[in-house]
Amino acid sequence: MEALLLGLGTGTSCLLYCGPVIVPYLLAEGGSLKKSFLDISLFLGSRFIAYMILAIVASLMGNSLFTTEIYRSILTGAAYIILSTTLIIYSFFRIKHVCKARKYSDILSNIPYKWTQSVPVVAGFVTGLSICPPLLLAFAGAASKQSIQDSMIFFLFFFLGTSVYFFPLAFLGLTQRKNVIHIIGKIAAGLAGVIYFIKGVLLISNIT
Amino acid sequence: MKSDKVKLPPYTTAGKFWKSLLICLPMIFITFFFLTGGEPDFSDTTNSIAFILVFLFLNFLFFKIIYTGKTDKFRATGFILFAVFLSLVFITNMVETREGMSFSSADLLECNIPFCHIVITMILIPIVFTNSIIFPGSILDGFAPVSTMLILWILASIALGKGFCSWGCFYGGWDDGFSRIRKKPLVKNINTIFRWFPFAVLLLVALSAAMTLTPTYCEWACPFKTVTEFEAVTSTETLIKTIIFLLLFLGLVIVLPILTKKRIQCGMFCPMGALTSFTNKVNPFDVRIDKEKCKDCGICEIKCPILSLDPTSIEKGKTHFVCSKCGKCIDACPNQAIHYHIKGTPVNKRNTTARTLFVFSGFLFLAIFSGGTFQMGIIRIINILTTGSFF
Numbered sequence: 001m002e003a004l005l006l007g008l009g010t011g012t013s014c015l016l017y018c019g020p021v022i023v024p025y026l027l028a029e030g031g032s033l034k035k036s037f038l039d040i041s042l043f044l045g046s047r048f049i050a051y052m053i054l055a056i057v058a059s060l061m062g063n064s065l066f067t068t069e070i071y072r073s074i075l076t077g078a079a080y081i082i083l084s085t086t087l088i089i090y091s092f093f094r095i096k097h098v099c100k101a102r103k104y105s106d107i108l109s110n111i112p113y114k115w116t117q118s119v120p121v122v123a124g125f126v127t128g129l130s131i132c133p134p135l136l137l138a139f140a141g142a143a144s145k146q147s148i149q150d151s152m153i154f155f156l157f158f159f160l161g162t163s164v165y166f167f168p169l170a171f172l173g174l175t176q177r178k179n180v181i182h183i184i185g186k187i188a189a190g191l192a193g194v195i196y197f198i199k200g201v202l203l204i205s206n207i208t
Numbered sequence: 209m210k211s212d213k214v215k216l217p218p219y220t221t222a223g224k225f226w227k228s229l230l231i232c233l234p235m236i237f238i239t240f241f242f243l244t245g246g247e248p249d250f251s252d253t254t255n256s257i258a259f260i261l262v263f264l265f266l267n268f269l270f271f272k273i274i275y276t277g278k279t280d281k282f283r284a285t286g287f288i289l290f291a292v293f294l295s296l297v298f299i300t301n302m303v304e305t306r307e308g309m310s311f312s313s314a315d316l317l318e319c320n321i322p323f324c325h326i327v328i329t330m331i332l333i334p335i336v337f338t339n340s341i342i343f344p345g346s347i348l349d350g351f352a353p354v355s356t357m358l359i360l361w362i363l364a365s366i367a368l369g370k371g372f373c374s375w376g377c378f379y380g381g382w383d384d385g386f387s388r389i390r391k392k393p394l395v396k397n398i399n400t401i402f403r404w405f406p407f408a409v410l411l412l413v414a415l416s417a418a419m420t421l422t423p424t425y426c427e428w429a430c431p432f433k434t435v436t437e438f439e440a441v442t443s444t445e446t447l448i449k450t451i452i453f454l455l456l457f458l459g460l461v462i463v464l465p466i467l468t469k470k471r472i473q474c475g476m477f478c479p480m481g482a483l484t485s486f487t488n489k490v491n492p493f494d495v496r497i498d499k500e501k502c503k504d505c506g507i508c509e510i511k512c513p514i515l516s517l518d519p520t521s522i523e524k525g526k527t528h529f530v531c532s533k534c535g536k537c538i539d540a541c542p543n544q545a546i547h548y549h550i551k552g553t554p555v556n557k558r559n560t561t562a563r564t565l566f567v568f569s570g571f572l573f574l575a576i577f578s579g580g581t582f583q584m585g586i587i588r589i590i591n592i593l594t595t596g597s598f599f
Binding site for chain 1: 333337405407418419444
């Protein structure tokens with residue numbers, strides 16, 4: 001119950017943290033409500049796996065691993081760089097609108113379109129691994145648990161609490177009818193990739 | 209073709225001196241009131257010279273807009289000089305009060321940072337979620353407080369729509385100016401997809417500001433920090449930020465506008481431009497194309513500095529909703545097929561009333577925003593010429 005309330009209480013922060021990643025993707029892909037729900041489910045599912053991994057590691061190695069700034073910076077920084085690579089590749093994937101970008105798009109043209117479905121999976125997983133303030137609170141809560149199982153259950157309920165806020169984003173998929181929204185989503189995904197790359201490099205360099 | 213260029217546009221005021229002067233009277237009274245603050249005082253010589261020069265300059269520009277029927281050349285003169293003078297006044301103010309262009313952590317903590325309208329794009333989502341304004345500026349007091357800037361922007365948006373970007377923005381004159389340097393563009397046929405770029409930037413800065421609860425665009429991507437103020441370089445992070453904004457200013461505001469003759473920063477990057485585009489929907493003015501007169505020559509499309517005209521929009525008989533109503537296409541059209549228009553009125557005619565009402569509203573904002581800056585700038589210039597110091 002405590003974890004669920006924590007999740008519900010900090011869920012908007014989680015949503016805001018993941019917004020720059022998932023919103024451009026949903027706008028660019030869209031298609032239908034069903035497709036958007038599927039994408040969000042993939043995003044949340046892989047985020048859940050990341051949480052479980054964190055819960056196990058935290059139980060085995062201690063929470064200090066994630067609350068110590070140096071480890072947190074390296075973990076989050078690496079996650080951001082993986083995320084940025086995914087977003088930048090996605091933004092150039094099968095882009096038909098800009099002639100100069102087409103040659104980059106052609107390089108990726110052999111990759112099947114279904115590849116795009118791995119974007120929410122990768123995004124969900126790496127955003128789950130990047131330690132944001134709500135997740136730090138969850139670590140503090142899980143620290144009081146005695147066993148791995150208890151710790152995982154705590155993270156499960158925390159995850160459920162935060163996930164409630166994500167499903168309304170599926171309605172963004174309804175905007176797909178407008179080709180322009182698709183274009184804006186693709187450009188925003190690429191720009192987000194650039195931002196996450198800079199943030200990732202800065203974190204790893206332990207500059208911030 | 210040649211006679212078309214020489215002939216004055218068919219507005220009922222064009223070429224008519226006394227009628228034009230009569231229309232300019234309200235502007236003369238309003239600018240007099242604003243420039244004197246309602247209390248004329250000519251005891252100080254420097255202030256009086258500054259007032260007279262600015263008063264005459266602004267009203268000369270407006271008179272020429274009405275009298276010649278041409279908009280863009282005179283608008284741009286005031287608009288470009290406004291941007292230059294704003295930087296001159298801002299930088300000299302910074303040097304006077306802070307002994308440099310950079311602000312310190314103490315200035316941030318004490319909320320001494322002037323609020324710029326571009327920040328509006330970043331404060332909206334955090335206001336909803338946190339009930340707070342994520343900007344280190346004053347709400348009511350000091351120079352450029354949040355409340356004043358918000359009200360001015362709302363008023364300008366209602367009156368001008370995205371016309372704000374060509375008539376009222378403090379920075380727009382920079383790339384407008386650089387885009388006019390070359391006679392012909394070196395880079396042509398820019399893909400109109402780039403008109404959507406600012407919307408992606410808007411989406412991202414709004415979301416990232418909500419994520420970090422900081423004005424991310426101001427911190428990382430605003431090129432105009434080069435000509436106003438910026439964070440003191442005290443770490444590798446601030447050094448990277450400084451390199452980024454200098455490169456953006458060089459690329460988006462100077463080099464690309466010169467090469468393309470387009471307002472690259474304003475039309476293809478600025479998130480505020482994207483947000484303000486939506487206000488074109490509620491604003492009563494738009495720009496229409498008379499399909500009977502239009503010969504599909506494409507000159508308007510080439511001249512448009514922010515990609516708001518393409519074959520599709522011309523076919524529809526109107527500019528795209530990102531149009532900033534600068535008037536360049538209207539002046540350039542050899543067939544006089546493009547005109548300012550009031551929504552809900554007949555479209556296929558150049559209408560003097562619609563044009564006069566729009567250019568009056570637009571120029572009024574430009575005059576009110578720029579008047580004080582021009583005066584202060586002239587005082588600073590007189591000071592440096594006579595005493596060797598700006599102050």
